[in-house]
Amino acid sequence: MDNKNVFIAIALSMSVLLFWAAFFESPKPVNNNATQTQKKTNENIITPNINESLKVESISREDSLKMSERIKIENDSVIGSMSLEGGLIDDISFKKHKQNLENNLNVEFLNPPQTEDGFYVETGWTSIGNKIKVPTKKSIWKVNGNKVLGSNEPIVLEWNNEEGIIFKKRIELDNKYLFKITQEVQNNTNQVVDLYPYAQITRNRIPDYIQNFYISHEGFIGVFDEELKEDDYDDIEENKIVREANEGWLGITDKYWMAALVPKKGENFKSTFLYKDSFKANYILNNPTRINPSSNNSNEVRLFVAAKEVDTIDSYAANQNINKFDLVIDWGWFYFFTKPLFFIIDYLFKYFGNFGTAIVIITVGIRLIFFPLANYSFRSMAKMKAVQPEMTRLKELHKEDKTKLQQEMMALYRKEKINPASGCLPVLIQIPFFFAIYKMLFISLEMRHQPFFGWIKDLSDKDPTSLFNLFGLIPWDPPSFLIIGIWPILMGASMWVQQKLNPAPADPIQAKIFAFFPLFLTIILASFPSGLVVYWTINNILTIAQQWVIMKQTKVKTN
Numbered sequence: 001m002d003n004k005n006v007f008i009a010i011a012l013s014m015s016v017l018l019f020w021a022a023f024f025e026s027p028k029p030v031n032n033n034a035t036q037t038q039k040k041t042n043e044n045i046i047t048p049n050i051n052e053s054l055k056v057e058s059i060s061r062e063d064s065l066k067m068s069e070r071i072k073i074e075n076d077s078v079i080g081s082m083s084l085e086g087g088l089i090d091d092i093s094f095k096k097h098k099q100n101l102e103n104n105l106n107v108e109f110l111n112p113p114q115t116e117d118g119f120y121v122e123t124g125w126t127s128i129g130n131k132i133k134v135p136t137k138k139s140i141w142k143v144n145g146n147k148v149l150g151s152n153e154p155i156v157l158e159w160n161n162e163e164g165i166i167f168k169k170r171i172e173l174d175n176k177y178l179f180k181i182t183q184e185v186q187n188n189t190n191q192v193v194d195l196y197p198y199a200q201i202t203r204n205r206i207p208d209y210i211q212n213f214y215i216s217h218e219g220f221i222g223v224f225d226e227e228l229k230e231d232d233y234d235d236i237e238e239n240k241i242v243r244e245a246n247e248g249w250l251g252i253t254d255k256y257w258m259a260a261l262v263p264k265k266g267e268n269f270k271s272t273f274l275y276k277d278s279f280k281a282n283y284i285l286n287n288p289t290r291i292n293p294s295s296n297n298s299n300e301v302r303l304f305v306a307a308k309e310v311d312t313i314d315s316y317a318a319n320q321n322i323n324k325f326d327l328v329i330d331w332g333w334f335y336f337f338t339k340p341l342f343f344i345i346d347y348l349f350k351y352f353g354n355f356g357t358a359i360v361i362i363t364v365g366i367r368l369i370f371f372p373l374a375n376y377s378f379r380s381m382a383k384m385k386a387v388q389p390e391m392t393r394l395k396e397l398h399k400e401d402k403t404k405l406q407q408e409m410m411a412l413y414r415k416e417k418i419n420p421a422s423g424c425l426p427v428l429i430q431i432p433f434f435f436a437i438y439k440m441l442f443i444s445l446e447m448r449h450q451p452f453f454g455w456i457k458d459l460s461d462k463d464p465t466s467l468f469n470l471f472g473l474i475p476w477d478p479p480s481f482l483i484i485g486i487w488p489i490l491m492g493a494s495m496w497v498q499q500k501l502n503p504a505p506a507d508p509i510q511a512k513i514f515a516f517f518p519l520f521l522t523i524i525l526a527s528f529p530s531g532l533v534v535y536w537t538i539n540n541i542l543t544i545a546q547q548w549v550i551m552k553q554t555k556v557k558t559n
Helices: 003-023 233-238 310-319 335-352 355-369 371-386 388-397 402-416 424-443 486-500 508-525 530-554
Strands: 070-074 078-083 088-098 106-110 119-128 142-144 155-160 165-173 178-187 193-203 219-224 227-231 241-245 248-253 257-263 269-275 279-285 289-291 295-307
Touching (some): 119 257, 193 248, 233 269, 289 295, 310 335, 355 424, 355 530
Antiparallel strands (some): 070 078, 078 088, 088 106, 142 155, 178 295, 241 269, 257 295
16 A cells, blocks of 8 residues: 555545535435425424514615514623514624624624525414414514513513413523523413424524534534434425424524524424525424413424524523533534634633634644654654655556566565555544544634734634735735735645655555645635634644654654
8 A cells, every 4th residue: 555645545535624615515315205204294284384484675784673562682792683473583782792892893694584695583372273263473462560681680572362371481690692492371261272392493584694504513503312313494495394303402503603493391392494485493292281261371492593602502502401502513524623622712812811822722732642653653654754765666667567576566565665655544533633624613603803913803714814905914805715814824834845855656646636735725725714724733733743753753854
């Protein structure tokens, strides 16, 4: 096994893993077996039809907020309002997270249904066969008592169907992102009433900022009886996905923000992800809530409209006893590496006060941990590089006799005590760790809007400088595809130097592909968060230093 070919294969494989799917989404298996476990009595004959879309003319956010009477919502973390028409939670902004560095405007997450970016949450009841008049999205609720929803300041909404049944919602909000909604039905008739509680998140369209990177899931998400499910918007546009569970949660997630519903534990529910003029993630209980005559009954749902802050999400998962709720943050395949790495870098960030400095330190730390393995690998490559001229001579001498060539090369390996595969295993062991830190930096909300030194004001955004205006010396703003900044160029240059320290591919075609690789990654990484590029560059520089020292020790000449 030729070690240089292994190294090339690994490098190219990693490029495909990291970048190819950023442009071509991988297909996912779709569960469209909607009839396998669902109960037919709940399909198409419930009132209201929770899958029905609210078709309205698109208007501005400001105008839509004036269309109905509203209840103000505010605590330490969120600010917004909810509409008394339909009892919709449809106006939530995050107070601690700003839209960009140029203004002090809060990130707007939930939006009224009349807007193009409508994104809202509803809760309610359904009845079978239209036997019971229940509130709909058009129903006007009235407020009992407190008219501001805040931390430890719940509100109570009421709607009377004028047929002897009163519906109430008690909504509580903690000091962060948790809404607790208790739905109560008061039956003043002399008949038994059976109703099915439901909750639904609706998003009118895919927002423009969704990147569809394979490295980070954005779309539908849920845990159903221990099993995590992630479905892309494209999946749902093509097929409705129905699942049943006795425990779990479901919602819609962005890279940094999410909305999730948590049904009461132990109550069997049917969840549906679908697209019908808008995207919907909902659930309905399979068993009815029975309300006897002259009595009342209730059901509870928890709603999270949250910024994906790791400490906050972990705290909710533990304190609210929500199984695998921390997976709403996309830690990826290497969860057991990625999440601990976050806690380390978060500690370094809090200690040094600069996230970029934390990136440099953790990169150095990982290189030190893998120093012995890397040494072993680099020494093997150094030996391979030392015998490269002799290998070239043998290939030329025996180019017509492949069997003889193999025999001569094996003899050369034995003479020089070289194992061609000896550098492979150390590299393979390191790949999960380096991919995990790359993943961790990509998804970390904590890195958003954090500055580094010099011109980097936001490590979660691309390097703003550009080679094509001489890094700001020419007063011209190049188009986005021409923005190739200083850090991506440093990364590409470091990768080129690193290549020169490795054995050159004997195959001319491989050599040309490999030589093009640094330029390819420079162009691709130019649009990636600068924090990732800083990490990659520092890692390359440390690798170069280690390789150079080993080659000096083994007296191997560089190209």
